[in-house]
Amino acid sequence: MHDIKKLLKKYVAGKCTPEEQRLIEQWYQQESDASKADTSGLPFEHLEKNIWQKVQQQTAAPAKRVAMHRYTLLRIAALLLLIAGAGTLMWMRRPVRENWQEVFAPKTQSLQLVLDDGTRVWLNAGGGMRYPAHFTGADRKIELLSGEMCLDVKQDPAHPFMVKSEQINIRVLGTVFNVRHYPQRNFLQVTVQQGKVAVPLAGKEVVLLPDEQVTVHTGSAAFSKASVDGTAINGWTTGKFLFNNERLDVIALSLENRYGIQISFADSSLAAYRITAGIETTDSLSDVLDMLCLANKLNCTANGQHIIFRKQIH
Amino acid sequence: MHPSTYTNQLDNLSDEALLEQFRQGSAAAFEELYKRFWGVLYLQAYRILIHEEDAQDIVQEVFTTLWTKGRSIELSGSLAAYLYVATRNRVLNMLASKRTYRHHLSSLKQSLSAADNNSLQYITEKEITVRMEREINALPAKMREVFELSRKSALTHKEIAHQLQLSQETVKKQISNAIRTLRHKMAHFSLFC
Numbered sequence: 001m002h003d004i005k006k007l008l009k010k011y012v013a014g015k016c017t018p019e020e021q022r023l024i025e026q027w028y029q030q031e032s033d034a035s036k037a038d039t040s041g042l043p044f045e046h047l048e049k050n051i052w053q054k055v056q057q058q059t060a061a062p063a064k065r066v067a068m069h070r071y072t073l074l075r076i077a078a079l080l081l082l083i084a085g086a087g088t089l090m091w092m093r094r095p096v097r098e099n100w101q102e103v104f105a106p107k108t109q110s111l112q113l114v115l116d117d118g119t120r121v122w123l124n125a126g127g128g129m130r131y132p133a134h135f136t137g138a139d140r141k142i143e144l145l146s147g148e149m150c151l152d153v154k155q156d157p158a159h160p161f162m163v164k165s166e167q168i169n170i171r172v173l174g175t176v177f178n179v180r181h182y183p184q185r186n187f188l189q190v191t192v193q194q195g196k197v198a199v200p201l202a203g204k205e206v207v208l209l210p211d212e213q214v215t216v217h218t219g220s221a222a223f224s225k226a227s228v229d230g231t232a233i234n235g236w237t238t239g240k241f242l243f244n245n246e247r248l249d250v251i252a253l254s255l256e257n258r259y260g261i262q263i264s265f266a267d268s269s270l271a272a273y274r275i276t277a278g279i280e281t282t283d284s285l286s287d288v289l290d291m292l293c294l295a296n297k298l299n300c301t302a303n304g305q306h307i308i309f310r311k312q313i314h
Numbered sequence: 315m316h317p318s319t320y321t322n323q324l325d326n327l328s329d330e331a332l333l334e335q336f337r338q339g340s341a342a343a344f345e346e347l348y349k350r351f352w353g354v355l356y357l358q359a360y361r362i363l364i365h366e367e368d369a370q371d372i373v374q375e376v377f378t379t380l381w382t383k384g385r386s387i388e389l390s391g392s393l394a395a396y397l398y399v400a401t402r403n404r405v406l407n408m409l410a411s412k413r414t415y416r417h418h419l420s421s422l423k424q425s426l427s428a429a430d431n432n433s434l435q436y437i438t439e440k441e442i443t444v445r446m447e448r449e450i451n452a453l454p455a456k457m458r459e460v461f462e463l464s465r466k467s468a469l470t471h472k473e474i475a476h477q478l479q480l481s482q483e484t485v486k487k488q489i490s491n492a493i494r495t496l497r498h499k500m501a502h503f504s505l506f507c
């Protein structure tokens with residue numbers, strides 16, 4: 001019997017001969033097949049929770065469960081919780097970036113995260129962001145690499161919240177707001193739904209209140225401020241695109257990301273068309289295109305995944 | 315509640331893609347892997363040990379190790395096979411180290427003496443997969459559903475695409491649509507609503 005124990009230990013250590021290995025594995029399968037175990041009555045739900053809790057305790061950084069509290073945005077049907085823990089990061093290759101993580105929303109689907117401090121982030125389809133697994137230091141800083149995000153920032157006056165995008169650091173003062181950054185168009189836009197944010201531009205801080213929006217041309221640092229519907233802009237977080245007097249090229253970016261298509265304009269003046277429209281993210285692409293074209297006297301032709309907008313010829 | 319806002323894309327990912335996400339720091343990917351595999355691994359251990367606590371300990375160890383060593387694991391085949399083998403090793407180790415499993419050892423001893431070495435084959439990954447499938451069938455219906463959906467959507471895109479002569483992209487889309495439709499019929503999927 002002692003030999004058998006030794007043999008098993010040897011097996012686990014990977015030091016068996018091939019024959020011994022085959023014998024043991026074969027026996028294991030036969031045991032399993034001939035098992036008299038009755039698994040039908042096992043308390044699966046309880047076990048699942050129980051083992052998970054133990055795994056959590058054993059691992060350095062338990063993934064926190066976020067208790068839902070009342071929040072101002074509509075409920076999202078399901079969440080992707082990426083609550084990162086320090087333990088997860090031990091393997092990051094570049095120690096300098098040890099605490100930082102990158103996440104990219106897939107084409108055609110937005111995703112939602114809850115950050116270390118409880119701040120909620122919606123990252124629209126095709127967007128990318130970087131954020132620290134743990135906020136350390138005096139302020140909470142995240143970075144929008146490209147695309148569109150909506151933030152519901154957890155109040156914490158002692159630790160100001162910053163969103164860096166391009167070279168601009170947006171300072172947040174407890175709020176729900178939206179940032180869009182489309183590097184390919186030199187376009188950066190910040191819209192506030194609730195609360196207040198400050199954007200340093202041209203040497204001074206531009207403060208935005210609810211329903212205010214600033215659009216920056218990142219190439220020239222030119223910017224303009226406008227009054228908009230701050231709730232509409234975050235419609236995509238609840239399955240609606242609400243375009244309120246929005247430029248067609250910006251709408252096109254939303255559609256490109258939502259439907260995984262490419263849009264171009266036969267006539268460059270189309271880019272600056274202002275359009276107001278509301279669509280559901282479940283609407284089919286052809287419905288959406290039909291509606292846009294009909295309402296705005298446009299023609300669009302599809303060439304596979306490539307859509308071309310034209311002016312209607314009268 | 316809006317179908318299109320359903321954004322948990324983790325269950326459309328293959329096991330290996332989840333592992334990759336986890337390596338890049340996603341705790342959610344780790345949790346998804348746990349959800350997928352804890353049950354089959356538990357059954358695997360339980361069938362041999364017929365001991366709830368010991369089977370629990372083993373599954374817990376397998377996942378704790380996956381968490382701490384996730385970065386350095388080099389998969390020679392599928393993650394499923396890796397987890398199966400990790401569980402098997404721990405079960406065998408337990409048999410060797412706990413007195414309560416003496417009868418297992420005598421059974422093994424008998425097998426060893428009776429075995430005809432020439433007829434023995436290596437256990438292939440394919441066989442492991444078949445066993446996993448069998449274990450999945452022993453899971454309660456609800457768990458099985460999650461598991462099967464995730465596997466069907468993750469593992470066989472290539473195959474289905476090949477069979478139907480469609481692009482993998484198309485297949486993936488159709489499957490995830492199917493999953494989404496189904497999910498909306500199953501209230502228990504909406505985590506926080």
